[in-house]
Amino acid sequence: MPDFPLIADHGLIGDLQTAALVATDGTVDWFCAPRFDSPSVFGALLDSERGGHLTTRPAAPTFTAKQLYLPDSAVLVTRFMTDTGVGEIVDFMPISDSTTATDRHRLVRLIRCVRGEMAFAVHIAPRFGYGRDPFRTRASDQAVLFETDREALTVRLIREPFEEPGRSWVDADGDVRAELRLRAGQRRGLVLETGPAGQLTQFPLAEALRLLDQTVDFWESWLGGCTYQGRWREMVHRAAITIKLMTYAPTGGLVAAPTAALPEQVGGERNWDYRYTWVRDASFSVYSLLSLGFTDEAAALGRWLRDRVHERDEKGDHGPLNIMYRVDGSSDLVEELLPHWSGYRGSSPVRIGNGAAGQLQLDIYGEAMDSIYVAQRNGLAPGHEGWLAIRDMLDWVSRNWSQPDEGIWETRGGRQDFTYGRLMCWVALDRGLRMAAEHGRPAPLDEWRRQRDAIYDEIMERGWSPARQAFRQHYDTNVLDSSLLRMPTVGFITPHDPRWLSTLRAMEDELVTDSLVYRYDPAASPDGLRGAEGTFSLCTFAYVTALAGAGQLDKARVTFEKMLTYANHLGLYSEEIGLTGEQLGNFPQAFTHLSLIDAAVTLDRQLDRFPRAAARRHTVLPAARLGDAAPA
Secondary structure (H helix, E strand, C coil), X not given: CCCCCCCCCEEEEECCXXXXXXXCCCEEEEXXXXXXXXXXXXXXXXXXXXXXXXXXXXXXXXXXXXXXECCCCCCEEEEEECCCEEEEEEEECCCCCCCCCCCCCEEEEEEEEEEXXXXXEEEEECCHHHHCCCCEEEECCCEEEEECCCCEEEEEEECCCCCCCCEEEECCCCCEEEEEEEECCCEEEEEEEEXXXXXXXXXXXXXXXXXXXXXXHHHHHHHCCCCCCCXXXXXXXXXXXXXXXXXXXXXXXXXXXXXXXXXXXCCCCCEXXXXXXXXXXXXHHHHHHHHCCCHHHHHHHHHHHHHHHHHCCCCCCCCCCCCEECCCCCCCCCCEECCCCCCHHHCCCCEECCHHHHCCCCHHHHHHHHHHHHHHHCCCCCCHHHHHHHHHHHHHHHHHCCCCECCCCCCCCCCECEHHHHHHHHHHHHHHHHHHHHHCCCCCHHHHHHHHHHHHHHHHHHHEECXXXXXXXXXXXXXXXXXXXXXXXXXXXXXXXXXXXXXXXXXXXXXXXXXXXCCCCCCCCCCCCCCCCCEEHHHHHHHHHHHHHCCCHHHHHHHHHHHHCCCCCCCCCCCEECCCCCEECCCCCHHHHHHHHHXXXXXXXXXXXXXXXXXXXXXXXXXXXXXXXXXX
């Protein structure tokens, strides 16, 4: 692997406990087992020489590659075109009892010649424990066993008993290489299995095809429960499948992304490990999944949140909740560096674990309470013990909302009085008051109401910048922050309030570039890190939602359609978009796909309510006016 593929040049497969990235050239260059947050088996995405990979590609020096998902599924097809024929590989991870945690996971790779003839080159190069654990290789013409002192990877050849196995050998590094020559209609393949050492026997083709059918059936059946019938059905469905792929089924926890250390700026230091469950992301997921009709997934996330609230962790100064946890709910996220890895395109340091886990981020309490409230209104109300835990948490919020925190973006430049943190504390108390009133739950309502109203007054007085005529990032700056796009969404301010419309215009002047939205300007508001970053994709979709709520439907729709062009060839998004349109940051990012769902649902609803307003300017307009606001 002489170079790194683009971040966007990947598809995602998984079995609801872990996942793998497959590049368009047929390389599996990221795979951790047995969980999302486990050490890597293949990590070439972060070091092309030492990271490890599974490669299957045409032996021809030049070829054209295409990639697609089988419709309504997470089964990935990579097709190759050469001068001698057309071939393809089909990658998937079978899903059996996904709710029981296991060390045993399968990655199935079917290899087929579709037309003519094709020679495939196969290279299996695992590098266990982020490339730190030595391994032994034992090979036959039917299977290979790669084994360390702690784990094993068994690779079995898929073929019919009467077929020749092809040429294979073990090289000096302990890797296995093979050549497969296939004619039209012939199939071979590999089954990779983690966990205890498996049988060193070949894998029947009929069994592999049965697993393929079973996997397709699972995804089609699951997606059949989606209630969304709007204008962007294909993109919403793909976003929903992607969210499902990043859900750890045994606990319901959702990882922010299945990758670690992919850079927000190529060559820079903003390289974080996202293979954990953020309270914030989980909370947003409940609302998004309910809006699509996925009540089981929303309930599982609600239970995950409930368990975190019940634990009431009072260690440190971050309050009852950590901002993130491992997928099993544990909180040992010590950040460390992998100095032996070069990083994606030289982007170092390579970080695993996450040092932001112990930060104080007050907004998580509002996001958690908002999702709990939404879940309650959809028939998922907490029981008595749950309410007592919620009450204790809100008592803590009512006593602590006025202290500075690190903010939603996990900046490492010191605590500030972030407006968004105050906003979400208002949400937390407001939703607690509503839940207590609607269900007659005992609570110190007068105190909660007093603190909620004090937060409102403070934001309107100190969060408002008279100089900018906009709500600002924190009280000691005039810098804007796109996290505040949620102000009308959570009901703090009406979407037509003059202060909000003024804020929206100011954000457009400072944070929006041809529909793409920055989080904030790090040059104007130092965040403790070197370098710059791209536009934040979830913020762009939040901008669409804000525009739609403000009645600016033409601008909202154009912005949404533009943003869809930045998806990769499979409809997937990373965290950010670079200056040249390149996808940056961890991939795919759950938050971005959740925001896409919210934007599509909100925009659909508004377009259905005001069809004439939406159609009013579907005539040809001068380019300079394409972004003008529509009359409310």
